[in-house]
Amino acid sequence: MKLITRKSYGFRTQNAYETALYHNLGDLPFPESTHRFC
Template sequence: MLQYNLKSVRAYLLKEEFQAFRDYISPHWAGKYLDRWCTRVMRSKIEPMKKVAKTVRRHRPLILNWFRAKKAFSSGIVEGLNTKIKLTTRKPYGFRTYKCAEIALYHALGKLPEPEVTHRFY
């Protein structure tokens, strides 16, 4: 497959090359690698890959923050929490007051302290 200069093969190779980006420790060198990779992608004339490279360039400072934090934090936890909060607040029951919305969030997110004013069912 490598002997053919197909766009799909080149796109696959560029994708695989990007995997080395995660191995960097220094934000400086990771940024240099990212810039070189984006330049190669932009010269590849593969439109979907160029779209990815433009997105990566636009979010470059945020991506490099992961290296500055020494890869200790993942935004996956925060994104999951935000999704759960949005789903809870979109439920069709409607919350008339902020306090009711707060109580619903306590119930949905679990393992959080419940306020004293919740209903008691006997």
């Protein structure tokens, strides 16, 4: 966690920081789908 927060200075948005944090924790959320399949 400390490594991610140290690297976080390069992220421009809060969303990019949170995505990197989730990715490194192994709990990356699925993006909302633009299509609905039958």
